[in-house]
Amino acid sequence: MKQQLEQALQQSVDMLLGESGISESVEVQLTRTKQKEHGDYAANVAMPLAKTLKMAPHAIAVKILATVQWPEAVEGADIAGPGFINIRLRKAAEAKILKAIVQAGSAYGMAEPKHIKVNVEFVSANPTGPMHVGHGRGAVIGDALSRVLQASGFDVTREYYINDAGNQIGVLAESVWLRMRELQGEKVTIPERCYPGDYIIEIARDLLQEGDDVELLAMSDEARLQWVGSRAVAANMQMIRNDLAQLGIAFDVFFSEKQLHDSGRVQSLIEKLKTDGLVYFGTLPPPKGKEIEDYQAASQWLFRTTQFGDDVDRPLAKQDGTATYFAADIAYHEDKALRKFERMIDVWGADHGGYVTRVQSAVKALTGKDQQPEVVLVQMVNLTRNGQPVRMSKRAGTFVTLEEVVSEVGADAVRFNFLTRRAESQLDFDLETAKQKNDENPVYYVQYAHARISNMIDKAAAEGLTLGEVDAVDLSHLTSDKESELTAKLMAYPETIEKAAERCEPYRVAIYLMELAAVFHRFYHDHRVIGDDVALSKARLMLVTATRQVLANGLQLLGVSTPERM
RNA sequence: GCGCCUGUAGCUCAGCUGGAUAGAGCAACGGACUUCUAAUCCGUAGGUCGCAGGUUCGAAUCCUGCCAGGCGCACCA
DSSP, X not given: OHHHHHHHHHHHHXXXXXXXXXXXXXXXXXXXXXXXXXXXXXXXXXXXXXXXXXXXXXXXXXXHXXXXXXXXXXXXXXXXXXXXXXXXXXXXXXXXXXXXHHHHGGGTTOOXXXXXXXXXXXXXXXXXXXXXXXXXXXXXXXXXXXXXXXXTTOEEEXXXXXXXXXXXXHHHHHHHHHHHHHHTTOOOOXXXXXXXXXXXXXXXXXXXXXXXXXXXXXXXXXHHHHHHHXXXXXXXXXXXXXXXXXXXXXXXXXXXXXXXXXXXXXXXXXXXXXXXXXXEEEEOOOOTTOOOTTOOOOXXXXXXXXXXXXXXXXXXXXXXXXXXXXXXXXXXXXHHHHTTOSEEEEEEEGGGGGGHHHHHHHHHHHHOOSSOXXXXXXXXXXXXXXXXXXXXXXTTTOOOBHXXXXXXXXXXXXXXXXXXXXXXXXXXXXXXXXXXXXTTOHHHHHHHXXXXXXXXXXXXXXXXXXXXXXXXXXXXXXXXXXXXXXHHHHHTHHHHHHHHHHTTOXXXXXXXXXXXXXXXXXXXXXXXXXXXOHHHHHHHHHXXXXXXXXHHHHHHHHTOOOOSOO
């Protein structure tokens, strides 16, 4: 609908510009009006045109309206204020949308396939321990974003990058191995650098069942740590998958960093870059304004990322000659490009914010693509209980895992809460508030609307009132403000999905659903659906059926359940 | 010191690729259940949109500077 109107206006505007011999074009952008006196949609084109045409905005608006060919759905248009064009839609046209919704069902709001491959990389928590709440927020946002992009017609692959290489895995292996010795009755001291936590002991216990203790002792240190490390990673990944499953999140691809190294891909990439002259052996200046105790200037292999927009060149190899995390990461992103993903979206924690430019620079150098990956930075979660900050310390054992939070407050409440705010604003998450099933918890507000309608439809059916043939329902009975307000809101759903997908902002769907639920609840209080007037009842039944459908579709995009009873 | 994010009602947040009188929820106060679910609704009150300049017909929105909070800043991931 919105697009049709924009096209109609655009034609008229282009014609006007053509007459005046102006070649530059001005794009028509419609907005939904905030007040109903302003009609259903508003266009402000006349104002920016005032300058180029050297005419008063009002006069321009008059000219536009004189030539515009409205689609049938438009009742009329007025000029208001300094030069707004306000468009009113026919009631009948508005009502048609209800039939479309009921007939489309779960497909309402889904765009046509775009045949564009998008890779969404998210979570990618290190496989060295349980996930915390911050990971959970990224997980929920990444998952909802994937769903929104799918609804918007993209071909989405959800991907998890497993950081199963590097020092941390060695530390993990050491931590587990020491616990294995301890479980065998040996007296061991666990060094400070090792991971604490009971899950390490559990992994150690499981591995003792699996591996022959004597054989392990006979191995070289390196071989043994390999053996333990790979199994510990697998165990942690299983734990992470379970926690994600509890939140309703699954992945299409798990991509191993270790394999990237083992297969020689990282090394060959570095060699290729050397050949291309994008790598040189040099020394970086020490970072300014930050004191580093044991700073030692050293020459190393540096990638000329500055040529592609970065602030400094970045090292590809460490002092010991092994590749840096960055080197592997650009090999990984190159791989995504080779797999023909037109868009790569990375959902990262805010603590990786400083990493964005260098990866984008590297990707640009390798593929020529600008602004890839598109990075969604998810800000921190401040966990509180009754307003008191929950101190997170791994050492003190007061660490709260994602699994604990989900178990305590429930997946729906966790997901919805994480999705009601923009990713880039910090989130206060109170355990007690999220647990309460009251009006402080927006998830229930939306779900309640869904349950209410479900109940109503059941009740109507019990009294012999059903929709029957959709085309036979006479929607002209829907005449009140509340009814058209609700219809208008339903019509805005596809636009909301589109915008959310375009800007990678799934929270828009959550905000929309809260607004839709509010409009519905207001309608509910003013109007009875089931009544003596069968024709009216049917029309309203159609309205609430469509409303329930949109609530369900939206909740599904957020991965939140749609209860029929509460 | 530099870079990124944030600053809107007492609290939590929308509104931010410029548009009409800045909106919700919670908390406060006052109302609405013999009628389809009161996990709901209606009303009242609550604002120097961090501060100061600038651009513009028009700024919460764009630009500059400052203030406050968060995150980050070689050889970790």
